[in-house]
Amino acid sequence: MIIHHPILGPRDAQEFVYLGDATLIDRPDGMNAGTEAFHDYAYNRDNPAGEHRELWYHEQGDRSWLVVTRNTVTHEITKVELARDVARAKGRSK
């Protein structure tokens, strides 16, 4: 499998480490969100057969975190973004 890194171009998936669902970026505010939201964040994951947004770490490369949109049925990758850009677009890490 080849992942098209937004900066470095096509790279072998062996260089990457898979973390999981990209909703990990959306951590609720621990002071206000309540235990229900945090329980969801910590334990509950969707397991779609189809398009899935997930976090990959380019460990044997530029060590950036990526948000990869991948079809879990066909393994087709339709979009690769730097997780940094995704988080900042949501108002994180300001």
Place this chain on the structure above:
Amino acid sequence: MAEMLQAMTALGARSPAVVTIGPLTVTERFDIAFASVAARRGQMARLAKAAKAAKVPLPDPARYQGGTPYCAFWVAPEMWLVEAAFASHELIAAALKDALGDTASITEQTDAWVAFDLAAPDLSPLLERLCNVDFPGVPDGYATRTMLEHLGCYLVRLGPGAVRLYGPRSSAKSLLHALEVAAASAW
């Protein structure tokens, strides 16, 4: 009275190793000072200005740029590894800190890595056995991190027959062994 202390190379010897296998020469580089420079958040423009004044090159992604006194290659967004001659820049981290101030975070890296210079008329047969870099297809001045015999290394292409390899210093012997085995298979 204190005895004179003598530095050892990454391979545990008093002087750097030079190994020849067929057309390949592997030279351990003991004379390079090394540090990482990472831009602090929102400081990239100021860092670029300070680096230019101090003659610290900050090349584009996957590129190496030579210079005097500093050479550098890109390792991550807004982060570079910077080389200089050990004789003049033993305290490279302090020198860079003076030059770049609070625009960047600087970490001394000299003794974290072992550097090998590889020289042969054509290094492709060796590197295609060792890593997934498309060596004949990339230009001179290409720099990347890659896996080489399970070791995370930085590979800098200086020419079709010249490569500088940085590997983890604590695995220096394993890395050299991997080079020797692959060279024996290639030639």
